[in-house]
Amino acid sequence: MAVLDKETVRQQALKEGFSQVGFARPELPEAMGRLQQYVDLERHGQMAWMADRMAWRGDPSALWPEAKSVIMLAESYTPDDDPMEAIKRYDAGAISVYARNRDYHDIVKKRLKRVGRWLINQAGADTEIKVFVDTAPVMEKPLGAKAGLGWQGKHTNLVGRELGSWFFLGAIFTTLDLDPDPAEVDHCGSCTACLTSCPTDAFPAPYQIDARRCISYLTIEHHGPVDENLRPLLGNRIYGCDDCLAACPWNKFAVEAADIRYHARADLVSPPLSELVILDDAAFRERFSGSPIKRIGRNRFVRNVLYAIGNSGDKTLKHLVSALLADPDETVAEAANWAMARL
Ligand code: B12
Numbered sequence: 476m477a478v479l480d481k482e483t484v485r486q487q488a489l490k491e492g493f494s495q496v497g498f499a500r501p502e503l504p505e506a507m508g509r510l511q512q513y514v515d516l517e518r519h520g521q522m523a524w525m526a527d528r529m530a531w532r533g534d535p536s537a538l539w540p541e542a543k544s545v546i547m548l549a550e551s552y553t554p555d556d557d558p559m560e561a562i563k564r565y566d567a568g569a570i571s572v573y574a575r576n577r578d579y580h581d582i583v584k585k586r587l588k589r590v591g592r593w594l595i596n597q598a599g600a601d602t603e604i605k606v607f608v609d610t611a612p613v614m615e616k617p618l619g620a621k622a623g624l625g626w627q628g629k630h631t632n633l634v635g636r637e638l639g640s641w642f643f644l645g646a647i648f649t650t651l652d653l654d655p656d657p658a659e660v661d662h663c664g665s666c667t668a669c670l671t672s673c674p675t676d677a678f679p680a681p682y683q684i685d686a687r688r689c690i691s692y693l694t695i696e697h698h699g700p701v702d703e704n705l706r707p708l709l710g711n712r713i714y715g716c717d718d719c720l721a722a723c724p725w726n727k728f729a730v731e732a733a734d735i736r737y738h739a740r741a742d743l744v745s746p747p748l749s750e751l752v753i754l755d756d757a758a759f760r761e762r763f764s765g766s767p768i769k770r771i772g773r774n775r776f777v778r779n780v781l782y783a784i785g786n787s788g789d790k791t792l793k794h795l796v797s798a799l800l801a802d803p804d805e806t807v808a809e810a811a812n813w814a815m816a817r818l
Pocket residue numbers: 506509510513522571572573608609610611612613614615616617627630631632633634640641642643644645681682683684686689691692695696714715716717719720
């Protein structure tokens with residue numbers, strides 16, 4: 476059996492394609508209080524799942540008491556172009572960089588499982604692992620910071636000195652005892668670029684976000700009509716938002732994602748609103764097969780496209796909007812009426 480130290484694990488994970496690897500104990504003494512404050516202030520909006528299983532989310536040692544170490548993995552999705560170009564178009568939608576091709580959940584999970592299987596082969600069948608990416612009650616950002624992958628920037632996401640802001644996080648919890656890495660320290664200094672870049676003023680304070688105002692939340696997580704006061708601020712952003720990430724000066728050290736499955740699909744860089752607003756359920760599912768966008772469904776997506784049309788000032792789109800004024804989905808119909816009134 477091979478000698479298994481953390482450097483061997485790190486090299487293997489890098490070989491599998493992860494961009495950076497760090498190790499931590501499954502302990503987050505500060506996170507629970509901050510999570511509690513976030514939920515008490517209702518900053519999670521309709522994401523009720525954030526308030527469920529708080530005991531696990533806020534304390535990884537409660538989630539799986541047998542785990543001795545957490546291997547945190549960063550996966551770069553750095554774009555090769557300026558993502559802010561897309562928000563300058565009035566006739567086309569802006570889709571967040573992370574959603575311009577394949578769904579990262581699938582890619583990262585498969586990579587995590589490959590590293591996990593290798594780990595068990597090397598360390599012996601007694602070793603247990605659990606892999607997580609995004610959807611489990613695990614606070615991945617504070618764990619990533621503790622494992623030295625980066626620090627939680629003022630926009631609340633993890634920033635790395637080499638990776639900038641464009642990377643996903645994955646976690647492997649294991650019963651193996653692996654030496655923790657030193658936590659990364661904050662390198663934001665006096666910078667406030669992300670805070671001032673936010674179109675909806677979603678940061679009540681540095682390092683804190685009110686998801687209810689965040690365009691990523693409003694376009695992806697929020698169901699039903701969006702607050703009318705916020706709709707004009709969405710501009711042409713129809714799925715997610717990158718403004719605060721793109722503003723970060725640490726991105727200048729980041730290199731384009733190695734995995735081509737994150738490179739933008741040409742038809743998702745600036746898709747014409749006229750093409751998107753006419754999608755029915757089947758056409759929506761076909762167009763977004765394999766993409767994270769598929770998760771929000773046709774109705775929420777078309778709602779977002781109608782808000783973008785309402786903000787576009789493009790009267791040539793009126794005839795397409797009028798076809799949706801009595802859409803069977805109430806939220807779509809209401810968005811169409813709003814867009815029509817704006818045009
Ligand atoms: C819920 C969620 C959202 C929500 C809420 C965001 C949020 N910040 O909470 C919404 C839908 C808005 C969202 C948006 C996005 N998300 Co998101 N999201 C999550 C999720 C599922 C949970 C995050 C969470 O626990 N929030 C609860 C709050 C309380 O925790 P927190 O954000 O860590 O808050 C901390 C700070 O407030 C901090 N704090 C408070 N005061 C102070 C003071 C100081 C000095 C410091 C240092 C810290 C501090 O303490 C809290 C606890 O650590 C994670 C995946 C996961 N399981 O972790 C992905 C995740 C955070 N999202 C991710 C991404 C990529 C995005 C988007 C960029 C997508 C997009 N382009 O549209 C945006 C970015 C918006 C933003 N600025 O955060 C990535 C981030 C990767 C990274 N490099 O950090 C994650 C980790 C998913 C993944 N597996 O890769 N997301």
